[in-house]
Amino acid sequence: MDSPSSGHGGSPDLQWQNVALALSFVAFNAALSYGLQLGVGSSLITAAARCVIQLTLVSYILERIFNTNHPAAVAGIALLLNVLAAFEIVANKCKMRYPRMFFVVLAAMTLSTIPVSIIGIRFAMSVNPFWKPEQYIPIVGMLCGSTISNLVVSLSFVLQELNENRDKTETYLAFGASRFEACKPIAKSALRLALTPTINQMSVLGIISIPGMMTGAILGGSSVIQAARxxxxxxxxxxxxxxxxxxxxxxxTLAICVDGQHRVRAERIDCRPFFLWRGAAIVGRALKSAASSACFGHRGKEKGTEREPLLGSP
Structure with missing residues (x-):
């Protein structure tokens, strides 16, 4: 097979056969997992298949958006990335959930990735307008991908502490501490735990590892100095x-799971799989609505019925 020819900016022109060759590394890992009975072979194959399908689809979508060069399309993709990231966290990554968790995660994602990307691209990278698709969308995607890991670590820690190790928090509350005072140690530990990988990654850049963004910029034709900056x-x-x-x-999360009466609401934390959790919530709301309708309907019938007099008519 011929080697890939040089494409735009000196980067190689990759074909599907090149991807198939790289896929052999995943096949090797899956075979190793099967041989050692690790039980992660199917997960590796599934993840690789998702990677191929998702990247193929997003490449076609982004190519059309890059050609349109319209801010509304860029905003739509940025919002879609945040929605998908929030769903991935709630549905697949976190083992414990609570009511309205998706909206909390979506708000946290959107209120962090969108402002940081706008300020960083416009002022730090000096891109005007900031919404240029080839600049804005990849950076928002990187911010979403990095934020997923941090949120999964922090939320899993907080929910586990409130569900399994809530005795200390309840002791603080019993001795008169407010919910903010009682939950402060949990919040600090979760934040420290979530930011540790980012700190470690920054500390080894350039000496031990050359990051993917810098490598991609170099392969795309940028100078090494510009890629480093x-x-x-x-x-x-x-x-x-x-x-x-x-x-x-x-x-x-702490405001929802520890209510305004300074009580740990462990019953709001659910450990069931996502679809069972959502199914139970939907059925519960349906039953509650049906019971409410039946109750009000019965009362309406009583109100519409003329009462019999206590004493007989003269």
Whole structure:
């Protein structure tokens, strides 16, 4: 097979056979998992299949958006990325959930990735207008991907503490602490735990590892110095977005799971799989609505019925 020819900007012109060759690395990992009975072979194959399908679809979508070059299309893709990221966190990544968790995660994602991306691209990267699709969409995607990991770590820790290790929090509350005072140690530990990978990643950049954004810029034809500066800006944006989203999600989660009466509401935390959890919630709302309708309907019938006099008519 011929080697890939040089494409735009000196980058190789990759074909599907090149992807198939790279897929052999995943096949090797799956075979190794099967041989050692690790039980992750099917997960590897599923993840690889999702990677191929999702990247193929998004490449066609982004190509059309890049050609339109319209801010509404860019805003729609940015919002879609945040919605999908929030759904991924709630449905697949977190093992425990609580009511309105999707909206909390979506708000945390949107309020962190959108402002940070706009400010970073417009001022730090000096791109005008900031919504240029080839600049804005990849960076928002990177911010969403990084923020997912931080939110999963922080939310899983908070929910586990409130569900399984809530004795300490309830002790604080019993001795007169407010819910904010009682939950402060949990919030600090969750934030520290979530930001540790980002701190470690920044500390080893350039010495131990060359990050993907810098590698892609170099392969795309940028100078090494410009690629390094771009990577610095991206990393600082990632750290800001991750910290902001983590803080918002932790505060909202604690406010829901520890109510205004300063009680730990462990019953609001559900450990069932996502679809069972959503199915139970839908059935519960339907039964509640049906019971309410039946109750009010019965009362309406009683009101419409003329009462019999206590004493007989003369």
């Amino acid at each position: 771009l990577q610095m800006i991206i990393m600082f944006m990632l750290s800001a977005s991750s910290a902001l989203a983590t803080i918002i999600s932790i505060v909202c």
